[in-house]
Amino acid sequence: MRNVCVLGAGTIGSLIAGLLSRAGDYTVHLVDHDENALKRAAEDIDRQNLTPLAVDAIHGSGLRHCLSDYPFEAIISALPYYCNPLVAEYAIESGLHYFDLTEDVTVTRYVQNLSQDAETAFVPQCGLAPGFINIVANDLMGHFDELDTVKLRVGALPVHPSNVLKYSLTWSTDGLINEYGNFCYGLEDGHEVVLMPLEGYETIEIDGLLYEAFNTSGGLGTLADTYSGRVKALNYKTLRYPGHCEKIHFLMRDLKLNKDRETLKRILENAIPKTVQDVVLVYVSVSGKQRGELYEENYVKKIYPQTIYGKLWSAIQVTTAAALCAVVDQVLNRTELYQGFVTQESFRLEDFLENRFGRYYR
Numbered sequence: 013m014r015n016v017c018v019l020g021a022g023t024i025g026s027l028i029a030g031l032l033s034r035a036g037d038y039t040v041h042l043v044d045h046d047e048n049a050l051k052r053a054a055e056d057i058d059r060q061n062l063t064p065l066a067v068d069a070i071h072g073s074g075l076r077h078c079l080s081d082y083p084f085e086a087i088i089s090a091l092p093y094y095c096n097p098l099v100a101e102y103a104i105e106s107g108l109h110y111f112d113l114t115e116d117v118t119v120t121r122y123v124q125n126l127s128q129d130a131e132t133a134f135v136p137q138c139g140l141a142p143g144f145i146n147i148v149a150n151d152l153m154g155h156f157d158e159l160d161t162v163k164l165r166v167g168a169l170p171v172h173p174s175n176v177l178k179y180s181l182t183w184s185t186d187g188l189i190n191e192y193g194n195f196c197y198g199l200e201d202g203h204e205v206v207l208m209p210l211e212g213y214e215t216i217e218i219d220g221l222l223y224e225a226f227n228t229s230g231g232l233g234t235l236a237d238t239y240s241g242r243v244k245a246l247n248y249k250t251l252r253y254p255g256h257c258e259k260i261h262f263l264m265r266d267l268k269l270n271k272d273r274e275t276l277k278r279i280l281e282n283a284i285p286k287t288v289q290d291v292v293l294v295y296v297s298v299s300g301k302q303r304g305e306l307y308e309e310n311y312v313k314k315i316y317p318q319t320i321y322g323k324l325w326s327a328i329q330v331t332t333a334a335a336l337c338a339v340v341d342q343v344l345n346r347t348e349l350y351q352g353f354v355t356q357e358s359f360r361l362e363d364f365l366e367n368r369f370g371r372y373y374r
Contacts, residue, residue: 015039016086019069025090026053027333033061043067079106092186097122113139115230124353133343133350138336141166142233148311149296151361158301159243165295167251168328178253180287182328193270194229198247225249226257234355288326337369
């Protein structure tokens with residue numbers, strides 16, 4: 013049995029714990045400071061392989077004591093991005109494999125620097141974007157002799173938008189604001205450039221529906237570092253229904269709420285409902301030379317909510333949790349192949365989709 017510690021019993025952490033505990037060969041300790049969140053999560057999880065632990069993972073020494081009391085092999089963080097530097101430090105101290113869902117560029121670089129000489133694997137950005145989208149892009153880029161332009165586009169949207177933003181809070185509000193407000197990175201003429209969030213506006217049509225796309229932070233993961241000098245143009249943009257970007261621009265730029273994110277968070281969470289009736293859009297376009305001729309290849313997929321173990325989970329929950337579990341499963345079953353900082357593009361798309369957790373993408 014693999015003994016793992018999952019931090020955070022929220023919308024994503026609870027499904028991660030559920031998928032792993034019901035797999036049959038994982039024992040999961042689910043850690044959260046909120047006993048009510050633990051109780052809700054436990055209702056959906058096989059209690060035979062689950063131990064809820066009411067511990068404050070960030071404040072005080074509770075998590076450190078927890079990691080010393082149990083023979084964990086890995087620690088999985090489904091906490092907000094700003095908690096992960098401390099969690100990674102605990103993983104180093106305890107000699108554990110480390111996985112997170114962060115989209116934050118600064119946090120990822122901190123984990124990278126921290127884990128350079130680690131004997132265990134440190135794998136941040138294990139969700140949808142960054143995460144699965146990087147695995148797909150890397151696979152398509154491998155089909156080309158010479159790379160020209162690579163576009164990564166991802167959206168998590170309500171199937172039935174009912175408000176002026178045409179959006180629902182399908183995951184972390186902190187993470188959403190972070191993506192909308194922080195600097196973005198990409199490659200132009202083969203060199204890394206800084207891009208402004210909410211800029212780079214374009215439209216794209218998928219299955220006859222029109223979407224808008226614009227720069228957001230973090231979704232590119234480590235691809236810009238991996239492919240620097242090897243591809244002319246590489247960028248990541250978020251997909252939304254038309255009109256969303258203009259209104260977010262008004263809130264964050266015109267009203268200057270990017271400088272008062274706590275107020276913006278309260279506004280969004282008070283006004284925008286959550287939903288499990290969502291759709292995840294994944295779009296990757298790669299163009300370049302194959303046998304001397306210019307070609308383009310695309311990967312396009314829509315993923316909808318799924319019933320897992322008798323409960324309906326939203327598309328963003330499924331895609332995020334399943335992506336992380338597939339990466340965890342690959343690393344822990346072949347630990348001799350992974351140590352130190354591990355990028356998402358280190359994983360083969362074929363292996364990911366054949367994995368028992370990656371099947372939710374099929």
